[in-house]
Amino acid sequence: MALAKVVPGGEIPVFLTAILSHLALDAIPHGDTGIGHWVHSSPDRKTKLSRLLPMSIADQLIALIVFLILLRSPAFAAVPLPLLLTGAIGSMLPDYLTGIRDLLQRPPSWLETLHRLHDRCHFHDRDPFSIRGGLIFQALLILVSIFLAWR
Numbered sequence: 584m585a586l587a588k589v590v591p592g593g594e595i596p597v598f599l600t601a602i603l604s605h606l607a608l609d610a611i612p613h614g615d616t617g618i619g620h621w622v623h624s625s626p627d628r629k630t631k632l633s634r635l636l637p638m639s640i641a642d643q644l645i646a647l648i649v650f651l652i653l654l655r656s657p658a659f660a661a662v663p664l665p666l667l668l669t670g671a672i673g674s675m676l677p678d679y680l681t682g683i684r685d686l687l688q689r690p691p692s693w694l695e696t697l698h699r700l701h702d703r704c705h706f707h708d709r710d711p712f713s714i715r716g717g718l719i720f721q722a723l724l725i726l727v728s729i730f731l732a733w734r
C-alpha cells in the first residue's frame with residue numbers, strides 16, 4: 584500500500600515493486616523458519632494441508648483486516664483503490680505461488696522455478712526469532728504501520 588502511494592506509473596510498476604518488496608523483506612529474519620520446518624516435516628499430504636490451511640486462512644484474514652484499517656487511514660485516502668489492491672496483492676503473490684506449489688502433487692516446472700527464486704531470497708541462517716518472537720515482531724511492525732498511517 585505504501586508503494587502504491589509512492590511508485591509512479593500505475594498498476595504494473597506498483598505490482599512489480601510490491602513483488603520485489605516481498606522478496607527483499609523475506610531476506611530479513613521474521614520467525615517463520617520454525618513454521619516452515621513444521622509444515623514441511625509433515626508425515627503426509629493430509630497433515631501438511633491440516634497445518635498449512637488454517638495458518639493461511641488466519642494470515643489472509645489478518646491481511647484483510649490490516650488492509651481495511653489502512654484503507655480508511657488518512658495516509659491512503661487519496662490513493663486509488665485499484666492501486667492499493669495491486670500493491671497488496673503483489674506483496675503477497677510470492678507466498679500465494681509457493682502455497683499453490685505446496686498444494687500441488689506435481690507442480691509445473693515454471694512454478695517450481697518461481698518457488699526456488701522465492702526461497703533463495705529467504706533468510707537462511709539461524710533465525711534469531713522463535714515462532715512466538717517472530718509473531719510479536721511482525722505484530723509490532725503492523726501496529727507501527729497502522730500508527731504511522733493514522734498520524
Ligand SMILES: [Zn+2]
Pocket residue numbers: 605609677678701
Ligand atoms: Zn515469502
